Amino acid sequence: EYHCKPLGDTDWNGSGMHANFSTAYMREVGGKAYFEALMAEFDKNLLDHIAVYGPDNDKRLTGKHETAPWNKFSYGIADRGASIRVPHSFVKNDYKGYLEDRRPNSQGDPYQIASQILKTIASVPASGQVSAAA
Incomplete structure (x- = not known):
């Protein structure tokens, strides 16, 4: 049987399956305000991401072994x-390039992973002005 943590609670x-991602906007325009708005959306959509990031991820994403808690x-x-x-x-590079989930x-x-990442990215305005409410 395949499992993301087949040896259980071991060291x-x-x-x-890390996902590196970027868009043309992230590579060419970017900016700190856009990046911060993007990270706020990833935080807001945490459970939507976890739902498609693979079964039993709570066993792997413990905060140990180079992982963040799920x-x-x-x-x-x-x-x-x-x-x-x-x-x-x-x-x-002035907050331009790719990121790694x-x-x-x-x-x-x-x-499904790529789709969820793109949905979250699409919810952030891709313009020079990111509203304070974002």
Whole structure:
């Protein structure tokens, strides 16, 4: 039987299927305000993401072994223990480039994962002005 944490509660990382993602807007325009609005949407949609990121993810996403807890969203620069790892290059390039969602597991459906990521991205205005209410 396949499982994202086949050895159970052991001192072992489990099996993830991290999703690197970007859009043309993220690569070409980006910006800190847009990035912060995007992270707020990922936080707001936490459970929608977890629902499609693979079964038994609560066994893998414990906050140990380079994972964030399944029920708490976080992001950080080069932080392998965050929900979303932000590459150094992203920040150095004025918040432009790709991001890495570290929560999907090896049993997730890549099409559902990509769909949920794109739904969340689409909910953030892609313009030079991100409203304070976002």
